[in-house]
Amino acid sequence: MTYTAPVKDIAFVLNHVVGLDELASLEGFEDASKDLVDAILEESAKFTGDVLAPLNWSGDQQGSQWKDGEVVTPDGWKEAYSQFTESGWGSLSFSTEFGGQGLPMTVAAAVQEMWHSANMSFGLCPLLTQGAVDAIEHHASDELKQRYLPKMVEGVWSGTMNLTEPQAGSDLAAVRTKAVPVGDHYLIKGQKIYITYGEHDLTENIIHLVLARLPDAPEGVKGISLFVVPKFLINDDESLGARNDVSCVSIEHKLGIHASPTCVMSYGDNDGAIGYLVGKENQGLVYMFTMMNQARHAVGVEGYGIAERAYQKAVSYARDRKQGKTMLGKDADDHGIINHPDVRRILMTMRSNIEAMRGLGLECAAAFDRARRHSDPATREKMQRRGELLTPLVKGWSTEMGVELCSLGVQVHGGMGFIEETGAAQFLRDARIAPIYEGTTAIQANDLIGRKTSRDGGQGMSELLSDMQEVLVQLKQADHLDMKAISKRFEPAIASADKATQWLLGQNDATLPSATSVEFLMMLGRLAGGWMIARSALAALALKKEDGADHGYLDAKIMLARYYAERMLPLVESSEIIVVEGAESTISLDSAQL
Amino acid sequence: MKILVGVKRVLDYNVKARVKADKSGIELANVKMSMNPFDEIAVEEALRIKEAGHATEVIAVSIGSSQSQETIRTALAMGADRGILIETDELLEPLAIAKLFKNLVEKEQPGLVLLGKQAIDDDSNQTGQMLSALTGMAQATFASNVEFEGEALKVTREVDTGLESIRVQMPAIVTADLRLNEPRYAKLPNIMKAKKKPLEIIPVADTGVDVSSGLSVVEVNEPPKREAGVLVKSVAELVDKLRNEAKVI
Numbered sequence: 001m002t003y004t005a006p007v008k009d010i011a012f013v014l015n016h017v018v019g020l021d022e023l024a025s026l027e028g029f030e031d032a033s034k035d036l037v038d039a040i041l042e043e044s045a046k047f048t049g050d051v052l053a054p055l056n057w058s059g060d061q062q063g064s065q066w067k068d069g070e071v072v073t074p075d076g077w078k079e080a081y082s083q084f085t086e087s088g089w090g091s092l093s094f095s096t097e098f099g100g101q102g103l104p105m106t107v108a109a110a111v112q113e114m115w116h117s118a119n120m121s122f123g124l125c126p127l128l129t130q131g132a133v134d135a136i137e138h139h140a141s142d143e144l145k146q147r148y149l150p151k152m153v154e155g156v157w158s159g160t161m162n163l164t165e166p167q168a169g170s171d172l173a174a175v176r177t178k179a180v181p182v183g184d185h186y187l188i189k190g191q192k193i194y195i196t197y198g199e200h201d202l203t204e205n206i207i208h209l210v211l212a213r214l215p216d217a218p219e220g221v222k223g224i225s226l227f228v229v230p231k232f233l234i235n236d237d238e239s240l241g242a243r244n245d246v247s248c249v250s251i252e253h254k255l256g257i258h259a260s261p262t263c264v265m266s267y268g269d270n271d272g273a274i275g276y277l278v279g280k281e282n283q284g285l286v287y288m289f290t291m292m293n294q295a296r297h298a299v300g301v302e303g304y305g306i307a308e309r310a311y312q313k314a315v316s317y318a319r320d321r322k323q324g325k326t327m328l329g330k331d332a333d334d335h336g337i338i339n340h341p342d343v344r345r346i347l348m349t350m351r352s353n354i355e356a357m358r359g360l361g362l363e364c365a366a367a368f369d370r371a372r373r374h375s376d377p378a379t380r381e382k383m384q385r386r387g388e389l390l391t392p393l394v395k396g397w398s399t400e401m402g403v404e405l406c407s408l409g410v411q412v413h414g415g416m417g418f419i420e421e422t423g424a425a426q427f428l429r430d431a432r433i434a435p436i437y438e439g440t441t442a443i444q445a446n447d448l449i450g451r452k453t454s455r456d457g458g459q460g461m462s463e464l465l466s467d468m469q470e471v472l473v474q475l476k477q478a479d480h481l482d483m484k485a486i487s488k489r490f491e492p493a494i495a496s497a498d499k500a501t502q503w504l505l506g507q508n509d510a511t512l513p514s515a516t517s518v519e520f521l522m523m524l525g526r527l528a529g530g531w532m533i534a535r536s537a538l539a540a541l542a543l544k545k546e547d548g549a550d551h552g553y554l555d556a557k558i559m560l561a562r563y564y565a566e567r568m569l570p571l572v573e574s575s576e577i578i579v580v581e582g583a584e585s586t587i588s589l590d591s592a593q594l
Numbered sequence: 595m596k597i598l599v600g601v602k603r604v605l606d607y608n609v610k611a612r613v614k615a616d617k618s619g620i621e622l623a624n625v626k627m628s629m630n631p632f633d634e635i636a637v638e639e640a641l642r643i644k645e646a647g648h649a650t651e652v653i654a655v656s657i658g659s660s661q662s663q664e665t666i667r668t669a670l671a672m673g674a675d676r677g678i679l680i681e682t683d684e685l686l687e688p689l690a691i692a693k694l695f696k697n698l699v700e701k702e703q704p705g706l707v708l709l710g711k712q713a714i715d716d717d718s719n720q721t722g723q724m725l726s727a728l729t730g731m732a733q734a735t736f737a738s739n740v741e742f743e744g745e746a747l748k749v750t751r752e753v754d755t756g757l758e759s760i761r762v763q764m765p766a767i768v769t770a771d772l773r774l775n776e777p778r779y780a781k782l783p784n785i786m787k788a789k790k791k792p793l794e795i796i797p798v799a800d801t802g803v804d805v806s807s808g809l810s811v812v813e814v815n816e817p818p819k820r821e822a823g824v825l826v827k828s829v830a831e832l833v834d835k836l837r838n839e840a841k842v843i
């Protein structure tokens with residue numbers, strides 16, 4: 001059940017595909033030199049491999065336990081968490097003002113992939129803290145920032161996001177939790193569900209960010225405000241004070257991520273939980289959305305992180321397991337099932353998709369970094385558009401693929417894969433939540449066709465497709481058989497995406513596009529992944545010309561890209577047909593006929 | 595008191611060593627390299643000694659190619675104060691390494707030199723002992739515990755017969771065995787700070803030390819593959835095989 005972080009592959013994308021050197025040249029990112037990032041990746045690999053990965057299976061089996069309002073995490077988690085915070089891993093991309101390291105989001109995303117591969121249930125705790133820190137840092141008053149951020153950045157306090165209520169899931173307009181102003185604070189009353197790490201024993205305090213309504217708030221999404229509600233109130237001397245009126249009523253029994261407590265939180269069972277307003281009244285949802293991109297991106301990283309772990313397990317099993325006479329073995333004794341062509345199909349599908357997703361995840365993070373730090377305002381704007389456009393792809397496509405690839409990982413193991421003790425099943429169970437939380441795939445698809453495509457008249461999309469055209473030109477100019485093979489499938493795939501986008505923009509009503517929006521999202525995700533892996537092939541080809549090049553490694557990068565182009569990109573073309581022609585039949589039955 | 599710690603860049607312990615096609619040595623191009631695990635233990639011990647107040651400065655020393663700077667940075671990220679790289683592209687043997695260390699000992703005057711008991715690439719297990727002979731400093735090799743007793747060290751050594759405790763006067767050379775401690779993980783802020791810590795690079799030629807070697811490598815070969823076993827019918831046959839085939843009795 002081991003995990004070895006793919007440091008070389010991650011560094012390859014950072015250094016040769018998404019342009020870490022260029023990021024490090026931006027003001028404020030000077031620290032992010034190749035040497036430093038290499039050292040960070042190495043140390044993170046050590047930590048995640050030695051400390052987090054060994055707790056993954058035991059954590060799943062034991063699970064977090066609820067008793068009388070307290071939640072006990074599995075054996076070893078407390079120690080691992082304190083090592084995690086002492087090592088400063090949670091503070092990577094946070095601003096130096098509050099004790100963070102101020103590194104680019106791109107570097108943070110590279111490191112976070114390792115958390116989720118090693119132990120997704122564990123990785124969720126810092127992931128949620130990060131979301132809460134972002135919300136406070138961007139929108140709260142200086143006083144709240146000073147009071148909460150240093151400890152949260154350090155990781156000795158964790159953070160949670162309290163959005164969902166039983167009647168308000170994807171539709172947050174239905175939020176009912178109440179907030180009544182009393183002096184300098186508010187009293188919060190209501191129930192929140194699905195609160196990840198809402199209660200646990202890893203940190204001395206838990207800072208909840210809670211969506212609630214003021215008594216005079218307008219109906220719907222325009223009447224939601226955001227509050228900071230600490231588990232323990234903070235005294236003026238910064239010590240921990242009284243227990244706030246918030247408690248964990250129960251935790252859910254779930255398909256996966258057993259070690260991550262998913263809590264039902266009750267606010268204000270007695271007098272009301274003391275909360276502090278973040279920013280202005282009734283602006284809660286706007287604030288949530290500014291950080292939503294980051295949180296969604298982080299869940300996308302989970303998608304390929306968990307797939308990477310499943311791949312490592314599958315490939316190692318395929319090497320060891322001997323069955324039948326193989327077609328690809330080097331000699332008569334070489335009967336590992338890895339030498340069956342169809343097992344190669346599975347492993348190549350896993351590996352190439354993971355590389356494509358990792359490329360896209362890091363490209364998206366790099367876009368947000370450039371949007372924040374680039375010296376040219378026009379580039380900043382374009383990169384913000386780019387990051388926002390890619391986010392639903394990273395979240396939607398990578399998490400859907402994460403499930404598919406973890407399922408393939410089970411398949412490699414045959415009957416053994418279906419047996420829990422093997423461990424391959426856990427990855428599939430854990431992966432299954434990622435397309436659901438932080439906005440389901442359908443919500444991502446709505447975001448993609450609405451906010452990210454139609455709203456700007458397709459500007460962001462046409463910029464993206466034209467960047468892809470540039471890569472297509474490079475592939476054609478490379479005068480190389482594999483690059484030609486890639487361009488052969490990349491070209492019609494781009495054309496298909498363009499046609500599907502035009503169809504979408506031509507619709508007056510959102511009903512038909514909504515019926516095939518997930519197909520549109522998967523199509524664009526797959527294409528964008530193809531764009532990234534093609535760039536990786538071009539980079540590998542260029543590196544092969546250098547002295548002392550690692551030809552075996554670089555040739556593999558090129559062949560993975562060709563495999564992806566030949567076996568994944570044709571799906572983009574068929575998606576065009578589905579998007580354009582498949583909408584009507586999808587919605588034509590009367591609901592009673594179903 | 596200063597502590598000098600040796601840190602060698604070696605083939606990572608997880609990497610399967612492969613012999614170069616021309617049999618001139620082990621393939622080191624494009625494979626993962628990292629700090630010799632015994633040296634990591636030595637660095638950890640030096641840091642603990644400093645944290646306990648017995649030392650004021652920990653200096654990480656590497657002798658090797660320019661890339662050995664990464665290994666020194668790893669030690670700096672763990673907490674060492676500064677680094678020295680004696681730069682050479684040659685693969686030096688223990689005697690040359692010991693002479694170069696002697697040169698540094700004279701310059702830096704450390705109270706303690708901490709080395710790994712051996713490096714996992716060549717498994718020589720000689721540098722510490724040779725350095726002791728060259729400098730006249732006391733040696734305590736294969737250490738699994740180090741305690742301070744005034745100007746002396748009480749060192750527990752792992753020897754074939756069990757554990758042996760000896761007392762050595764400082765300045766001394768201690769070589770670290772596997773159970774001396776468990777090296778820490780570098781903290782992220784320290785990894786960032788390591789970049790700014792001083793790292794002096796001295797070309798080997800500038801040391802004036804004769805690093806020429808009396809040895810030459812004839813050929814490097816993989817160990818023979820283990821062959822399938824056979825069932826013997828009698829003790830006599832076993833004895834016969836041991837005597838005449840395996841030639842071990």
